[in-house]
Amino acid sequence: MTDSRKPVFLVIGAGAGIGGNAALRFAAGGYHSVLARRSDEDGLARLVGEIEAAGGSASGTLLNAAEDGAIEELVARTEADIGPVHCALYNLGAQIGNRALPDTPHRIFELGWRLGTYGVFRLAHALFPAMVERAKTGAHGTLLVTSATAAVRGNAGQHSHAAAMGGRRMLCQTLNAEFAPQGVHVAHVVVDGAVDAPDTLGKLLGDKFEGFKAGKGRDGVIDPAALAETYWHLAHQPRNCWSHEVDVRPWTDVPWWNDNPDPQIDSRGKGFAGPRDGD
Amino acid sequence: MTDSRKPVFLVIGAGAGIGGNAALRFAAGGYHSVLARRSDEDGLARLVGEIEAAGGSASGTLLNAAEDGAIEELVARTEADIGPVHCALYNLGAQIGNRALPDTPHRIFELGWRLGTYGVFRLAHALFPAMVERAKTGAHGTLLVTSATAAVRGNAGQHSHAAAMGGRRMLCQTLNAEFAPQGVHVAHVVVDGAVDAPDTLGKLLGDKFEGFKAGKGRDGVIDPAALAETYWHLAHQPRNCWSHEVDVRPWTDVPWWNDNPDPQIDSRGKGFAGPRDGD
Amino acid sequence: MTDSRKPVFLVIGAGAGIGGNAALRFAAGGYHSVLARRSDEDGLARLVGEIEAAGGSASGTLLNAAEDGAIEELVARTEADIGPVHCALYNLGAQIGNRALPDTPHRIFELGWRLGTYGVFRLAHALFPAMVERAKTGAHGTLLVTSATAAVRGNAGQHSHAAAMGGRRMLCQTLNAEFAPQGVHVAHVVVDGAVDAPDTLGKLLGDKFEGFKAGKGRDGVIDPAALAETYWHLAHQPRNCWSHEVDVRPWTDVPWWNDNPDPQIDSRGKGFAGPRDGD
């Protein structure tokens, strides 16, 4: 029997940036968005209100994703009481800023793993059985995972974040290997640039946030609404043509693999050889 | 002065698969599609006819992309006579099937480079100056490059193809590094699966093509129309959120980095350790 | 004041395979090898005995690396009572064989992280301050990390192992970024093939181990003594020329990035196009 309820878009980590904008986009496309975040009940209510004001359907809940059983309970409750989760977005990060190894406490490193890697495992564990069942009747499921540059290279000062994201990336590959052929689309999105996200980067930078964005120039920071469009696209690729890994960054940003943000390109064609490029 | 003509979508390598479908999609979205291919004038006319029958605007031309000056002349002629090329798709490959090294002649290896790597360089050289100019007034340009698994790993028997695609991938990165900040979006798409393309894979497999597709199961081969949607999405990402590298494959396909297409997952949870995974 | 004691080579995870052979090689080169392993006091004594019989210096200890404080205490005790740890080898894995997601319990996933990722963090935390101090007077330190294919790609059935190893790899990069310029060489070795290791692969395969090795053919399994030579080489590269990531596999093994172990290379040069390679 087909579920007659609206398909659900479940966001774990629904702040005013990527999570909230994705919830808005999916609600506009006909989903009921369930927004879960750790704190700020007012902010959560505001996001739900905005979605409803735009004609969409949404609800919110506070969630401590690091707590045993919390993700599992949310998935069970959502499937039972709200609707079938056709698409989930895992949007929690583990960024704590740059810290030297001696300044990275063991419990912080563990918490990074708990939020950055283990939470994805727990979400998949709880959610995929139902998605696999539904895929048998044609409705493929999608797990979108917001990831970071730290998933593909480890920078100085990023011990906790990079270890958590590197584990996340490999986990997304093992999940994809097992579940893509069962009808669950796993997409790992490497966000390789700053996001205009007031609840995360904004809080981290505090009153430097506006100056930071201004310094980036026009369109120099990722608009989470634009990223939400890419998430929508990924979640609706037909199953003959699924993307697993996608990167995004602003046009003016240097991709993580490049190291010359402002190259001394000699217009006379008599350049200086990059010292990196060997003998 | 703004160009009042329709924006052009230029396809180099416009067969009945990816190229033709992308041309159809972009024409449906308001572009005039220019289709260039090496041979088969009838096939070309058929593709143009289909686009026009669907209400779109298109024109076609034969092009030997390996010939000196051919790509350059096509770009100049298109910009002068048809319209500004807002998006180009380089869709030529260099796949010649598996060949051992002794069976890979020097001239074949060179031709692979000429079509697989050098053609992208020549197209960018000819096209990007105009795109950079237009970007100054707000209309960013896009270069979509259809690429292959061979761009990220070299398999046995793929000397020519992999060398050409590996060069292509690194070139796309250098083009992106120089031109993204000037308003040209370069996207390198790793097509990691078989495409339902009658003019390329179809010709290569001949009368085994239908059986090959059937063996892949339902939705087991990439529908070029689905890929064309991803191309459309990439070309229209706002410049604050550009993707540079994207992979696609059918749900049932094993991604290139996995080697267990049919894993012996022991349901008793007492699996056999993959012999690859170390001590 | 220079430490007049022998330099120590500390092995965490010293079985009869990679760990034991590396201990033997470094002892032969003048180090005192400290071998730590979780269990099998007899096996440990046997390894120490073999090293001493060969004229080397060694000692052993049992260690539960997953226990809080155990690694830290071992490092402190070794530095105080035995000698300065000039080189450490983290040789613990987290391989549990292939298991589907539903058969991968949460505590197993966590234990994988604890041994695969967190242990490296804890070892570096405890050991690097002393190494940094010694590097100021010319004696660079080295951390060798035995890693696995699962660090660079996630295969089906490897949720725990790949997440742990992916985290390990990114952590090695962040450690290298912070500590290489302070004189600590971090090398991440991707063991991409089966190792002739009786205590790990041997136990996993049980009485299939000999048959497995025979099936691999002559020199078809990594001899841990050969790998120990590569470890020795890495630990003694002068600091102007350090390697961070190295892969190893037997000559007959298919590297992880290839998927045609037995390619149908058509000697007539009329091969079949790999269906992976695009349009």
Next chain:
Amino acid sequence: MTDSRKPVFLVIGAGAGIGGNAALRFAAGGYHSVLARRSDEDGLARLVGEIEAAGGSASGTLLNAAEDGAIEELVARTEADIGPVHCALYNLGAQIGNRALPDTPHRIFELGWRLGTYGVFRLAHALFPAMVERAKTGAHGTLLVTSATAAVRGNAGQHSHAAAMGGRRMLCQTLNAEFAPQGVHVAHVVVDGAVDAPDTLGKLLGDKFEGFKAGKGRDGVIDPAALAETYWHLAHQPRNCWSHEVDVRPWTDVPWWNDNPDPQIDSRGKGFAGPRDGD
């Protein structure tokens, strides 16, 4: 019948840096080194003289590797007149310094491919049949390929170099896939740092070379003699434990994947979040 002549170490691209030092190292180990370079007969004679003065055996020849037939002829002549080539080092680069796309002429781009990619193909084509034959009787062959950062990422201004090196890297993978199981070891060495090479980087930098090296600090530039040790190690790994890809750089150099050469690590542990690392 076993060849009673000395094994030959053939260097294509034998300047006073990597090539010359590798020739010296292999001659010291019992090989006859054959040094081939494009120009500077005096410099060539000097290198041969140094090797002989050190008690080694060597000979030199001028070679225009871009010329059709030149590499093939050199291989044939060496095998016939001097000895069996047990190890070859392809040491030619295609670095021309940073040039914007408009300043990169088509013929330069083609020459980059000819030296950077095609030459490796031609060398393997000419050399591997004899190596495969010898491997049947136990003497495995080795192809060492000096490569560059540009093989793994394309930086701004590196259109020619990166396209050539990207092709080279994928070609090394296809060669390895086909020939490792036939007894030929292919090793691709990513030189990710400046080399103290008077004939290449020295010429490129001219009178800025000494200042450049001084600015790098002590041991801040790769000593080609140190790299030669790594080449020797790779060429003599037993076939049960072969490395295919290895990176090297000085301790103080930032690896290509990192972008914070001088991270603002806040010792108070309240760092600034890298703007790259996502939402």
